[in-house]
Amino acid sequence: MNKNSINKGFRFWLAFYAGRLTAFICRLFRLSGTSLPGAVALRICPQLLFYLAPAYEKVIAVTGTNGKTTTTNLISYFLRQAGVPVIGNGEGANMINGVVTALIKDCNFFGAAQSRTAVLEVDEGSVGKILPAVKPDLIVVTNYFRDQLDRYSELDHIIALLRKTIDHLPETELLLNADDPLAVAVGRGRTAVRYYGVAGERDCKELEENEIREGGFCPDCGELLTYDYYQYCQLGDYRCTKCSFKRPEPDFLALDVDDSDLLHFSLYLQNKNTGEQEPQKGNLDLHSQLRGFYNVYNILAASAAAMLIGVPQQIIERSLPDYSTATGRLEQFIYQGRPCTLGLIKNPIGVNEVIKTILPQEGKKAFLIAINDLAGDGKDVSWLWDADFEKLDQSMVSKVVCSGRRAAEIAVRLKYAGFTASKIVLEPGCRESLDVLGLQKADQYYILASYTSLFNYAKLLRKRGKAVAKNADQSLPSLS
Numbered sequence: 001m002n003k004n005s006i007n008k009g010f011r012f013w014l015a016f017y018a019g020r021l022t023a024f025i026c027r028l029f030r031l032s033g034t035s036l037p038g039a040v041a042l043r044i045c046p047q048l049l050f051y052l053a054p055a056y057e058k059v060i061a062v063t064g065t066n067g068k069t070t071t072t073n074l075i076s077y078f079l080r081q082a083g084v085p086v087i088g089n090g091e092g093a094n095m096i097n098g099v100v101t102a103l104i105k106d107c108n109f110f111g112a113a114q115s116r117t118a119v120l121e122v123d124e125g126s127v128g129k130i131l132p133a134v135k136p137d138l139i140v141v142t143n144y145f146r147d148q149l150d151r152y153s154e155l156d157h158i159i160a161l162l163r164k165t166i167d168h169l170p171e172t173e174l175l176l177n178a179d180d181p182l183a184v185a186v187g188r189g190r191t192a193v194r195y196y197g198v199a200g201e202r203d204c205k206e207l208e209e210n211e212i213r214e215g216g217f218c219p220d221c222g223e224l225l226t227y228d229y230y231q232y233c234q235l236g237d238y239r240c241t242k243c244s245f246k247r248p249e250p251d252f253l254a255l256d257v258d259d260s261d262l263l264h265f266s267l268y269l270q271n272k273n274t275g276e277q278e279p280q281k282g283n284l285d286l287h288s289q290l291r292g293f294y295n296v297y298n299i300l301a302a303s304a305a306a307m308l309i310g311v312p313q314q315i316i317e318r319s320l321p322d323y324s325t326a327t328g329r330l331e332q333f334i335y336q337g338r339p340c341t342l343g344l345i346k347n348p349i350g351v352n353e354v355i356k357t358i359l360p361q362e363g364k365k366a367f368l369i370a371i372n373d374l375a376g377d378g379k380d381v382s383w384l385w386d387a388d389f390e391k392l393d394q395s396m397v398s399k400v401v402c403s404g405r406r407a408a409e410i411a412v413r414l415k416y417a418g419f420t421a422s423k424i425v426l427e428p429g430c431r432e433s434l435d436v437l438g439l440q441k442a443d444q445y446y447i448l449a450s451y452t453s454l455f456n457y458a459k460l461l462r463k464r465g466k467a468v469a470k471n472a473d474q475s476l477p478s479l480s
């Protein structure tokens with residue numbers, strides 16, 4: 001044995017046990033501990049992920065701006081339903097510390113991995129650190145929207161980073177969102193690329209006005225793309241009039257989408273050679289408890305990924321109706337005897353899609369919007385000004401409680417959106433704001449929260465009210 005490998009081994013074990021000890025202490029003090037064990041272990045052995053990852057026969061990585069957590073959790077769920085032991089960082093701790101934490105926790109005391117497959121959510125700014133170590137068999141890209149500006153300077157930079165990273169991973173297959181020209185740009189020049197997309201125009205009247213379209217330029221020549229239709233934001237059926245760039249034909253196509261309440265659509269596996277779309281053996285009829293048009297993309301991506309790694313189609317079709325949402329992805333509670341929906345918001349596109357999902361629901365509504373500006377939320381909250389809060393200013397919305405560290409900024413934003421002062425309540429405290437919400441005489445409560453406040457509200461709602469999810473996702477660690 002040469003000295004180098006002894007040295008490596010020692011560092012590995014020291015880091016591994018330091019990580020496990022940290023995880024134990026976190027549990028003892030009831031801290032969430034989804035990142036700290038990894039942070040401690042990586043301090044001791046920065047190469048730790050290179051040692052942990054090869055234990056897995058299959059690695060799937062999910063990256064992009066929105067929908068990562070739902071897609072990751074759903075892929076893991078399908079794999080479990082197929083009887084495959086799987087590990088993932090399903091709570092959204094998607095930087096290298098979170099990934100390392102998840103893999104350390106998956107090992108037994110002697111350092112042997114318990115699962116055979118890893119499904120990892122990877123922050124778009126962390127792909128350069130994580131992907132070379134885990135060497136994914138499959139990378140799923142959801143979409144690229146403008147996100148937290150302090151962390152992700154430019155979309156171009158993010159996409160270039162992923163392209164540069166996968167240049168060194170020639171074996172990796174890509175599964176890209178065909179409807180997003182920015183996601184499609186990731187796979188240019190590669191052969192092992194599959195696409196998923198939604199067919200046909202979305203039936204949504206509010207779509208055309210005030211939509212944010214930030215990626216609508218040709219990634220090859222820079223020309224403004226021409227669209228036949230949009231789904232939302234820059235997602236749709238596009239082509240360049242100056243060069244050959246256009247929306248690729250999806251291998252996995254969602255058709256007949258019904259998003260009026262719980263989602264329902266058909267998934268067609270297209271034969272690209274014949275271009276046929278007719279239903280054939282193996283096409284799926286998908287029913288989900290999830291709401292919101294954007295979730296069609298998440299379900300579609302997760303189903304396609306699961307099929308690509310060998311999950312039988314019948315298992316996907318049969319198990320999807322029982323899958324309920326991860327924390328804060330429009331999770332349903334009962335609070336003060338009323339339905340209360342908790343949603344994560346972190347960027348303008350996300351807010352707009354959540355608002356579009358919520359507004360058609362019946363009855364008088366009271367909102368609580370809680371925005372923090374800690375590292376996990378993104379310190380720059382200027383995106384609040386790009387989100388379409390104007391749409392919330394309607395008679396059916398009786399009150400908006402503004403909370404979190406940036407409560408005052410939301411209140412100002414709502415005033416500019418046209419809200420009268422009497423509809424706005426300023427209450428920065430988490431418990432106090434929930435108290436105020438509970439006094440509102442509405443038919444439905446909605447809480448929209450940024451990442452770090454989300455879990456506090458989820459915890460309080462579980463304590464004071466009750467969760468109504470039928471079949472909570474077992475992959476999620478308890479929040480206690």
Ligand SMILES: [Zn+2]
Nearest residue numbers: 218221240243
């Ligand atoms: Zn072009």
